[in-house]
Amino acid sequence: MVEAKYSWPYGNEVGQEETIESDVLVLGGGLSGCFAAIAAARKGLSVTLVEKGAVERSGSAGTGFDHWESACTNPCSKVTPEEIAEAYVDEQDWYSNGIAHYIECREGYDRLLDLESFGGKIRDTEDEFAGAEFRDEKTKLMFAYDYENKFTIRVWGSTFKPALYRELKRLGVRVMDRTEATALLVEKASGSRQEIPAEKALAGMQEEKTTGGSQEESGNSVLRGIGAMGMNVRTGKFYVLRAKATVMAMSRPARVWLFSADTTGLCEFRPMQSIGSGHAMGWRAGMEFTMMEKTVRAEFSAAGRSFPPYGAGNNHNTWYAATMVDARGVEIPYVDRDGTELKTVSERYYPAPGQKFFLKGGVIDNPKYEYRGPETLDFEELMKRGYQLPFYADLSRMPEQERRVIWGMMVGEEAKTKIPIYQNYTERGFDPEQHMLQSYGTGWQSANFLEQERQFFGAPGGVMHDWDLKTNLDGVYAAGDQLYASDCAGFACATGYYAGRKAAEYAKTAPLGEVCRADVEAEQERLYAPLYVSGEDGVSWKELNMAISKAMQNYCGGVKCEALLKEGLDLLESFEQEIVPKLTAANPHELMRVHEVLDILTVAELVLHASLARKSSSVPLCFNRSDYPELDPENDRKHIVIHRENGAVTTRDVPLGFFGKLKTEYEKRNQDYIQEVAAREKG
Amino acid sequence: MKKVEFTVEQVPCSTAPLKYDETLCIGCNRCAEVCQCDILLPSAEKGKHPIVMYPGECYYCGACVMVCPRPGAIRLSHPLMNRAKFVPVKKTEE
Ligand SMILES: Cc1cc2nc3c(=O)[nH]c(=O)nc-3n(C[C@H](O)[C@H](O)[C@H](O)COP(=O)(O)OP(=O)(O)OC[C@H]3O[C@@H](n4cnc5c(N)ncnc54)[C@H](O)[C@@H]3O)c2cc1C
Ligand code: SF4
Numbered sequence: 001m002v003e004a005k006y007s008w009p010y011g012n013e014v015g016q017e018e019t020i021e022s023d024v025l026v027l028g029g030g031l032s033g034c035f036a037a038i039a040a041a042r043k044g045l046s047v048t049l050v051e052k053g054a055v056e057r058s059g060s061a062g063t064g065f066d067h068w069e070s071a072c073t074n075p076c077s078k079v080t081p082e083e084i085a086e087a088y089v090d091e092q093d094w095y096s097n098g099i100a101h102y103i104e105c106r107e108g109y110d111r112l113l114d115l116e117s118f119g120g121k122i123r124d125t126e127d128e129f130a131g132a133e134f135r136d137e138k139t140k141l142m143f144a145y146d147y148e149n150k151f152t153i154r155v156w157g158s159t160f161k162p163a164l165y166r167e168l169k170r171l172g173v174r175v176m177d178r179t180e181a182t183a184l185l186v187e188k189a190s191g192s193r194q195e196i197p198a199e200k201a202l203a204g205m206q207e208e209k210t211t212g213g214s215q216e217e218s219g220n221s222v223l224r225g226i227g228a229m230g231m232n233v234r235t236g237k238f239y240v241l242r243a244k245a246t247v248m249a250m251s252r253p254a255r256v257w258l259f260s261a262d263t264t265g266l267c268e269f270r271p272m273q274s275i276g277s278g279h280a281m282g283w284r285a286g287m288e289f290t291m292m293e294k295t296v297r298a299e300f301s302a303a304g305r306s307f308p309p310y311g312a313g314n315n316h317n318t319w320y321a322a323t324m325v326d327a328r329g330v331e332i333p334y335v336d337r338d339g340t341e342l343k344t345v346s347e348r349y350y351p352a353p354g355q356k357f358f359l360k361g362g363v364i365d366n367p368k369y370e371y372r373g374p375e376t377l378d379f380e381e382l383m384k385r386g387y388q389l390p391f392y393a394d395l396s397r398m399p400e401q402e403r404r405v406i407w408g409m410m411v412g413e414e415a416k417t418k419i420p421i422y423q424n425y426t427e428r429g430f431d432p433e434q435h436m437l438q439s440y441g442t443g444w445q446s447a448n449f450l451e452q453e454r455q456f457f458g459a460p461g462g463v464m465h466d467w468d469l470k471t472n473l474d475g476v477y478a479a480g481d482q483l484y485a486s487d488c489a490g491f492a493c494a495t496g497y498y499a500g501r502k503a504a505e506y507a508k509t510a511p512l513g514e515v516c517r518a519d520v521e522a523e524q525e526r527l528y529a530p531l532y533v534s535g536e537d538g539v540s541w542k543e544l545n546m547a548i549s550k551a552m553q554n555y556c557g558g559v560k561c562e563a564l565l566k567e568g569l570d571l572l573e574s575f576e577q578e579i580v581p582k583l584t585a586a587n588p589h590e591l592m593r594v595h596e597v598l599d600i601l602t603v604a605e606l607v608l609h610a611s612l613a614r615k616s617s618s619v620p621l622c623f624n625r626s627d628y629p630e631l632d633p634e635n636d637r638k639h640i641v642i643h644r645e646n647g648a649v650t651t652r653d654v655p656l657g658f659f660g661k662l663k664t665e666y667e668k669r670n671q672d673y674i675q676e677v678a679a680r681e682k683g
Numbered sequence: 684m685k686k687v688e689f690t691v692e693q694v695p696c697s698t699a700p701l702k703y704d705e706t707l708c709i710g711c712n713r714c715a716e717v718c719q720c721d722i723l724l725p726s727a728e729k730g731k732h733p734i735v736m737y738p739g740e741c742y743y744c745g746a747c748v749m750v751c752p753r754p755g756a757i758r759l760s761h762p763l764m765n766r767a768k769f770v771p772v773k774k775t776e777e
């Protein structure tokens with residue numbers, strides 16, 4: 001226990017304020033934020049990167065990742081960026097981020113080479129897997145999933161975050177660790193509001209609807225981002241961060257339905273620090289979002305249900321294509337998309353006869369026939385055939401190199417595996433040649449959730465943007481998991497770099513905006529208020545988070561309808577009025593947790609509004625309205641883009657294919673980059 | 684701004700994610716510096732290991748163990764309910 005005399009170790013700077021000016025401000029120092037900062041710094045601009053944790057190991061990929069997806073331009077790839085990006089769009093029924101996927105497919109491999117140049121490990125330089133079927137002997141690159149087409153690369157992701165951190169330092173980026181961004185600074189001018197996509201020709205149909213607030217007040221001002229505000233989470237110091245351009249890279253919301261007051265850090269799949277602050281501050285500032293009505297029945301929350309990620313028997317992701325056996329030790333067959341049983345381990349890594357390539361990985365759950373890869377027999381079918389639970393992953397039956405690459409490389413380099421799985425299990429006596437690891441669910445999730453336990457997973461909603469990854473706020477860009485329909489590390493690195501480069505271009509001609517003093521003072525008051533509520537009279541952040549998640553399970557669970565959603569909004573509004581003023585915090589760490597829950601409250605409201613706006617049900621959006629049961633009517637196959645301005649919620653329709661022809665539209669806007677890459681390849 | 688005193692108390696949790704070995708730890712605080720959830724606070728005594736102030740907020744990522752220069756000085760273990768089971772492989776005659 002802590003001695004009674006222990007006092008706060010970091011000093012007290014509450015009420016102290018500092019203004020920092022830069023050309024480009026990046027909020028969030030995960031993979032996408034780091035690459036945004038690097039891109040802008042390479043253009044010679046002054047860059048500030050604000051990170052709530054510590055960049056060295058922060059974000060989803062802080063301790064690593066093992067798959068680099070969609071590396072279509074690597075020298076061994078047999079697919080084109082167009083093929084894979086278009087496959088993703090089609091696979092997700094067009095509720096997909098075509099722009100970002102194309103950037104990932106087209107530029108992702110360049111970022112991997114960047115990571116290598118910073119000191120990260122991307123190939124088998126020590127020849128540990130020499131001669132393996134998944135290894136290219138010339139480049140020493142190692143592939144996963146589709147060994148024929150070679151566009152997913154196995155990487156040593158545990159080396160990446162420290163390498164990025166060193167590079168940021170080397171480039172002179174001002175890194176502000178332990179600083180939470182809490183609000184955007186915006187400047188209003190009269191004129192007509194920016195519309196996304198900027199190109200009207202691409203935008204096609206656009207219909208505006210407004211609810212609440214007053215018509216005259218809303219929708220008629222140009223909003224321009226001019227920086228952000230934030231607080232040091234150890235000392236309470238307040239920052240005004242002025243910038244010509246801003247990149248938002250704070251990942252996606254969490255803890256909206258899933259909460260445990262006891263093991264809060266295990267509530268969700270992504271890190272505890274990422275709870276959708278970017279979404280919340282964007283919504284407050286009038287930023288546009290899409291697909292926020294999409295949530296899935298939870299797939300992963302280690303608090304009470306799931307087992308540690310990649311730490312239970314399964315054959316997905318890191319563990320693809322592990323041999324699975326049933327309780328009797330009978331092997332579970334793999335089949336191709338036509339149901340043909342595969343005889344060898346090797347066959348699990350090749351497309352079916354007549355299939356060009358298959359998709360696997362992050363957001364690919366149960367793909368369409370066209371893209372479906374080898375998979376173990378369906379759970380129902382296994383039950384019918386008399387297979388007995390529990391199932392296990394049994395690596396002892398695999399060829400030595402396949403076993404070693406799963407247990408030791410992938411389990412080891414994947415996030416949260418080096419210590420929590422590889423080291424821990426080894427110390428407990430696990431030996432992949434001697435033991436099989438139990439499986440708990442029917443897939444990689446290792447748990448089954450209730451319908452009302454929702455999560456932002458599998459390409460959820462997020463920030464709406466144009467071909468520059470610019471939001472509707474002029475000068476504000478977004479990247480990585482902050483974008484709508486995002487997924488994966490390659491996506492984060494590629495979109496981060498792209499957003500950083502576009503933000504830099506913008507910053508070259510834009511002036512610093514004038515910060516409104518009243519905005520600064522209001523934010524200080526909002527942030528510090530809980531410090532002045534005594535613990536005895538106050539409400540803790542945990543109590544409010546618990547109440548929000550229960551409310552969302554009740555009012556925005558598996559089945560939704562107008563009356564329920566409105567009751568939900570009503571309850572959340574009462575929390576705003578009655579509970580928020582009572583929130584209490586005893587130090588800056590607790591204050592940060594309070595701020596997170598305020599953001600979760602905002603995100604919950606955003607989700608309710610987005611759910612109200614879609615008046616039909618949808619399979620790809622996992623969206624079920626009992627009052628509008630019709631599934632995916634043609635009229636509603638569109639983005640319902642939503643934002644709030646002056647208290648009014650406004651929606652606008654954007655066609656799902658608004659991004660146009662991917663290659664053409666990309667090349668129109670990126671000749672400078674294309675030439676850079678060509679010059680590098682020549683020289 | 685009115686002056687406010689910070690207070691801090693270890694928050695109880697049903698599990699203990701991290702354990703320090705005093706005989707190995709040199710109190711360098713590297714583990715506290717990298718923890719993205721900021722749940723470890725430096726000891727008041729120089730050279731002593733940090734305090735696991737907010738154990739319930741641990742994300743079980745292992746970054747603190749990875750950065751530690753003294754192997755074994757800090758150990759991470761899963762909550763009991765999360766310890767997955769493994770058994771000896773079964774040979775079948777098919
Ligand atoms: C366990 C796990 C395994 C994964 N494995 C793979 C894999 O093998 N392959 C793959 O392609 N993808 C994988 N992913 C997904 C991939 O890691 C993420 O999609 C990617 O890292 C997202 O990057 P990002 O920069 O958008 O977000 P993050 O890396 O999560 O970074 C967001 C950053 O923003 C910071 N932040 C949040 N709020 C604030 C605020 N208010 N102010 C300042 N900073 C803030 C956070 O601290 C964090 O550092 C995995 C994810 C997880 C969780
Ligand atoms: S395991 Fe991760 S979250 Fe837990 S204390 Fe260590 S660094 Fe922090």
Ligand code: SF4
Pocket residue numbers: 703707708709710711712713714715731732733750751752753756757
């Ligand atoms: S990093 Fe290791 S040696 Fe340093 S304080 Fe932490 S446990 Fe002790």
